Amino acid sequence: MDAYDVIIIGTGAGGGTLARYLAPSGKRILLLERGDWLPREPENWDTAEVFINNRYISKDTWYDKHGNGFQPQVHYYVGGATKLYGAALYRLRREDFGQLQHHDGMSPAWPISYEEMEPYYTMAEQLYEVHGNRGEDPTEPPASGPYPYPALHHEPRIQQLSDDLAAAGYRPFHAPVGVRLNEQNMPYSICVRCQHCDGFPCPLHAKSDAETLAVRPALQAPNVTLLTHAHAVRLETNLAGTAVTQVVVDHEGHEERYSADIVVVSAGAANSAKLLLMSASDLHPHGLANSSDQVGRNYMFHLSQAVLALSREPNETRFQKTLGLNDFYFRGPDFDYPMGNIQMIGKSEPDMYRGEKPLATKLAPTWALADVARHAVDFWLSTEDLPRPDNRVTVSRDGHVVLDYTPSNPTAAKRLYHQLKSMLSTMQLHEDHLIHRFAYMKTDIPIAGVAHQAGTCRFGTDPATSVLDAHCKAHELDNLYVVDTSFFPSIGAVNPALTAMANALRVGEHLAGRLGVSYAPPAATGAPR
Numbered sequence: 001m002d003a004y005d006v007i008i009i010g011t012g013a014g015g016g017t018l019a020r021y022l023a024p025s026g027k028r029i030l031l032l033e034r035g036d037w038l039p040r041e042p043e044n045w046d047t048a049e050v051f052i053n054n055r056y057i058s059k060d061t062w063y064d065k066h067g068n069g070f071q072p073q074v075h076y077y078v079g080g081a082t083k084l085y086g087a088a089l090y091r092l093r094r095e096d097f098g099q100l101q102h103h104d105g106m107s108p109a110w111p112i113s114y115e116e117m118e119p120y121y122t123m124a125e126q127l128y129e130v131h132g133n134r135g136e137d138p139t140e141p142p143a144s145g146p147y148p149y150p151a152l153h154h155e156p157r158i159q160q161l162s163d164d165l166a167a168a169g170y171r172p173f174h175a176p177v178g179v180r181l182n183e184q185n186m187p188y189s190i191c192v193r194c195q196h197c198d199g200f201p202c203p204l205h206a207k208s209d210a211e212t213l214a215v216r217p218a219l220q221a222p223n224v225t226l227l228t229h230a231h232a233v234r235l236e237t238n239l240a241g242t243a244v245t246q247v248v249v250d251h252e253g254h255e256e257r258y259s260a261d262i263v264v265v266s267a268g269a270a271n272s273a274k275l276l277l278m279s280a281s282d283l284h285p286h287g288l289a290n291s292s293d294q295v296g297r298n299y300m301f302h303l304s305q306a307v308l309a310l311s312r313e314p315n316e317t318r319f320q321k322t323l324g325l326n327d328f329y330f331r332g333p334d335f336d337y338p339m340g341n342i343q344m345i346g347k348s349e350p351d352m353y354r355g356e357k358p359l360a361t362k363l364a365p366t367w368a369l370a371d372v373a374r375h376a377v378d379f380w381l382s383t384e385d386l387p388r389p390d391n392r393v394t395v396s397r398d399g400h401v402v403l404d405y406t407p408s409n410p411t412a413a414k415r416l417y418h419q420l421k422s423m424l425s426t427m428q429l430h431e432d433h434l435i436h437r438f439a440y441m442k443t444d445i446p447i448a449g450v451a452h453q454a455g456t457c458r459f460g461t462d463p464a465t466s467v468l469d470a471h472c473k474a475h476e477l478d479n480l481y482v483v484d485t486s487f488f489p490s491i492g493a494v495n496p497a498l499t500a501m502a503n504a505l506r507v508g509e510h511l512a513g514r515l516g517v518s519y520a521p522p523a524a525t526g527a528p529r
Contacts, residue, residue: 012080198346
């Protein structure tokens with residue numbers, strides 16, 4: 001059995017970022033990734049392969065509360081979900097860290113304040129090379145520094161959209177985006193500003209994902225080891241049940257065991273909960289770190305709606321994800337409760353429609369779908385999903401994830417949709433057309449779209465109502481931490497990736513102190529921009 005100082009299970013926004021932070025420490029670090037490196041191949045940018053053939057989606061089967069199986073939209077690769085994300089890197093709003101009343105329930109306070117997280121947000125924006133402009137978004141929280149890179153410019157149709165919104169009294173802003181684009185010096189830019197970014201892998205490594213900007217730099221340190229095809233299946237403890245002593249791994253079909261002074265779980269909210277539940281023992285009969293019966297509970301994944309409107313003029317935009325609108329984040333007209341965030345998503349293409357709605361588009365001629373795509377302006381609406389104890393992850397007898405979920409904040413989601421629909425004429429879009437898509441989900445089973453999953457191992461100060469303490473250490477075990485979005489007690493209404501990255505840096509600072517090494521923030525790669 002090999003021994004390490006730190007084992008990190010999962011290489012996504014949480015685990016990958018933590019590895020990057022701890023790499024200069026000199027401590028022996030083992031990264032366990034159940035998948036492989038995502039292949040760099042022409043199919044990365046093939047819409048049919050990605051959206052119809054589901055080339056990069058896991059073969060897992062999960063089950064809903066009725067026992068119906070479905071294919072979750074998860075990605076098991078080095079870099080995790082960030083390999084196919086849209087790289088929208090928002091901070092949670094300052095108010096999201098406090099208690100917020102919603103129409104359909106309460107969003108709880110965090111055990112730490114925004115001010116405590118803020119330095120790590122700044123560090124994460126530097127590390128992940130975020131483009132943006134401070135001061136445009138009316139809900140923007142205070143920041144200790146500017147974005148490291150200027151905001152991406154809007155292409156003509158999106159600039160017109162922004163101008164029309166501003167003329168109508170709204171406050172559109174340049175969305176914070178993590179792409180490695182140098183618009184001032186394109187010959188040296190890694191990103192080419194293509195239309196195959198949001199929902200696609202990038203063969204150029206031009207997306208600010210956890211593989212490119214965290215794992216690869218971490219592996220340059222001789223003390224960091226990555227093991228792929230290594231699925232952690234169980235954690236075992238000492239005789240007192242107070243510390244994890246072994247990580248049991250299925251490595252290419254063979255059982256292997258590893259030990260470390262500190263074990264960090266970062267497998268994604270559902271799979272992290274599954275691992276703890278599968279680690280039940282006589283000392284922990286309900287699962288590891290679960291005497292509170294909170295592991296797996298309070299699952300959240302945003303009430304998201306992908307919709308397309310039809311522009312009166314063709315929309316020739318290629319990179320569409322440059323605009324956001326938070327005017328209705330905390331309240332709306334005649335609705336004194338939070339509604340959520342509106343942002344653009346990647347420009348739709350005909351093969352996306354065939355992948356999302358195969359039956360509805362089966363007989364549609366290609367020219368018709370192409371005409372819809374040419375005039376489409378695509379929006380992503382995100383409403384906060386409220387934590388509910390009965391929205392939970394459990395594990396079936398044969399070891400499959402079971403996801404029991406009921407929407408928690410539907411009124412606000414409906415209001416946000418109708419708010420956008422009421423604004424279509426303002427944006428020179430056809431007033432009667434706001435068409436639902438299944439972008440990112442590629443299925444009409446809503447719970448399969450798990451890109452923003454969170455909340456199954458919430459942190460807090462009370463061991464009776466939380467799994468982790470404020471440092472994301474399990475209340476019941478001295479050396480077990482969780483640093484993916486499982487720790488979220490609430491999810492806000494913006495993309496969770498940057499918060500997971502910032503928190504991993506925050507926990508990294510804590511672990512560095514525990515390991516007795518000096519704190520040295522990781523720097524950006526410094527590659528040509």
